[in-house]
Amino acid sequence: MRVAMIGTGYVGLVSGTCFSEFGHTVTCVDKNPERIAALQRGEIPIFEPGLDDLVARNVKAGRLSFTQDTRAAVESADAVFIAVGTPSRRGDGEADLSYVHAAAAEIAGAIKRYTVVVTKSTVPVGTGREVERIIRTTNPVAEFEVASNPEFLREGAAIEDFMRPDRVVCGVESERAREVLRGLYRPLYINETPILFTAVETAELIKYAANAFLATKITFINEIASLCEKVNVNVQDVARGIGLDGRIGGKFLHAGPGYGGSCFPKDTQALVATGRKYAAPLRIVETVVEVNDARKRQMAEKVIAACGGSVQGKTIAVLGLTFKPETDDMRDSPSLEIVPALQAAGATVRTYDPEGMVEAKKLLKDLVWCNDSYEAAEGADALVIITEWNQFRALDLARLKTLLKQPLMIDLRNIYKPAELQQAGFVYHSVGRAPVGQ
Template sequence: MKICMIGGGYVGLVSAACFSEFGWSVTCVEKDADKLATLLDGHIPIFEPGLDALVDRNRAAGRITFTGDVANSVKDADLVFLAVGTPMRRGSGHADLSYIYAAVEEFAPHLTGFTVITTKSTVPVGTSREIERRLRALRPDADFAVCSNPEFLREGSAIQDFTHPDRILVGCDDERAKEVMSRLYKPLALRNAPIIFTSRESAELAKYAANAFLAMKISFINEIADLCEEVGADVQQVANAIGSDGRIGNKFLHTGPGYGGSCFPKDVSALVRTAREASSPLSLIEQVQIVNEERKQSMVTKIVRAAGGDVRGKTIGVLGVTFKPNTDDMRESPSLVILPRLMDKGATVKVHDPQGRRHAEAMLEGAVWCENAAKVAEEADVLVLMTEWNEYRALDLSAVRKTMKGDVLIDLRNVFNPADAEAAGFVYRGLGRPDRLLEPPVAKVVKANP
């Protein structure tokens, strides 16, 4: 089976590499000249654990190639995947489909034989039918079917998610296309991965609904964390208790400075916009957005208060700036809101991130970059853990504390044990945890209304 993957970004590159690992012949088309040059030089333009080795192995076997030539890549393909960007349009919240439609116009003249056109990109409901309409107008003679095959990959564990999926979702109305898609994913079906066939509209909406639900869990536990701080409870204990319920599950119940990344912010926004236009507003999901934006500002307030109420003239060391560990992705990272606001208040901000500097340096103008975590802590008044990279978990807190000017440790991911932090000489502040560390907090009694 021959596959043409249009788009060599995160989704396209991971998908292309994994399909080639199944034994299929994959041509990955990348139009960005710099990215293409990087790929042709044998390097990977993104950081994703294990991806470089996967690409190298299949490149050597001749199963994956990279090119900027759409025409020759499409004409012999059994499947053409659309994996181009669908960013959020400024001001409207809509998904920008211009890259999708531009790709359709470019490959349409080169279709030969029966071809399955499949959207991997996250697209609003109705996009697959619009792609079909445009293709029919451009090539009324062509033999093709359009499917929706959304991805459910987590940055940092994308290869594992692709090769061991909870489900494979295919929106398809054509029987021949169903056969092609079933054959494509047979290596996973043999491992008992369920393939769910739905209508195209259902598949497109399911992708948005899944991301909105996960974003809702994050905003929910962040609000519960705030309540825990007021009543003397511990959010991790609460999360463990409710996450043990099979109806709820324990994933995405980890408090933090707010969700970010390439998916949740834009997908929640696009779903809200779709619902409004369909006259079926999603008030619950709209509130998820509000809570997440307010969360970032509340983290600024938390840091300022812990620093004594004023950060002017103080040095704040920050560990991690990417939106999550094991990725270099800075898109919609909470750090892009929190750190500039601290600098606006007069703080000097020193930062380190194991992979984020390449993208973040230009985005965090004024921040002082350090070569390691130890340098971040030197002479800092306050140390803030922003992203829970594993290397930060292993920090010698006593040694770190000795190099600092101040003694405040703000743990925005609840990575450190509060008692260990205090034993190292820190005044520790986590999220959803009582401030007093060595004695149980006195819970506030909430009286019911008579």
């Protein structure tokens, strides 16, 4: 099959590349000439493990190409995916659909034969109908159908998630459109991956409901962690105890500094806005948003408290800036709240992140940027772990102890065992567990 992927951001680039790996001929389209030129040179604009090799292999095989020419890509396509950004709109939290609508209008003028136009972007209920209206109004004679195919990709594991998903959700209106999507996902269909066909509106809501539920699990265990600290209970034991219940499950029950990234923050806000729009308020999700926002600020307060109640004139080493490991994505990362709060309290911040430094420098100012963990720790009064990169999990504690002014670690991801740090001579603070070494 021939596929046009409108948008070469995270979702578009990963999805388009993986479809080409399935054997389809994919043309990825973007309006940004610099991005297209870079992709044509083999330069990948995002960090995603394995993506550069996958792109190179499929470009070489002639199945994957990049262009600014929407018309040429759409004219020959069996399916056109809209994979553009839907950021939160300022003021009301609703999804900004301007890029989706613009893409729909441009696609409309290029349709020459029966085409399935698929929204891959995360969009509120009813967006598919609006895309259909825009195309129909722009090109009344176009032969097309609109479908919804939300993505469920985790940054850092996106290729694996696309190739071996838990499920594929397709919102379609006809058997003809269903056959197109079934053909696109044929390798997964053969492997008996669950492919759920629903109405378009149902598929749109499934995406938001899934992300809101996962965000709720994160926020729930974070609140339990705060209680654990008050009653001297280990939150990891609590999480394991409830996670072994098959009705609950252990995933996303890891206490930390709050969720961030490209999906959960904007999707929970958009779902809240949709609930208000239809007079069906989502009180649980509203609270999740509020608690998560407060959580990030509380983590800065936790660091300050661990430093004796003040960081004025002190140097803090921060390891990890991205919202999660194995990505360079800084969107809504907890570090964007924690680091400025420490600076506002009078601290000098030395920092290191394995992949996020370039993006972080656009968003964080007046930091000391270091080349590795140990350079960041040199001369610091405390070391704070914000992102759980694997290379931070086995730090040379003896070396760190000689570099720090005092052996103080605040681990906001619970990647170390308290007994290990205590034995190494550290004062160790973590999340939802009692401090040790004091």
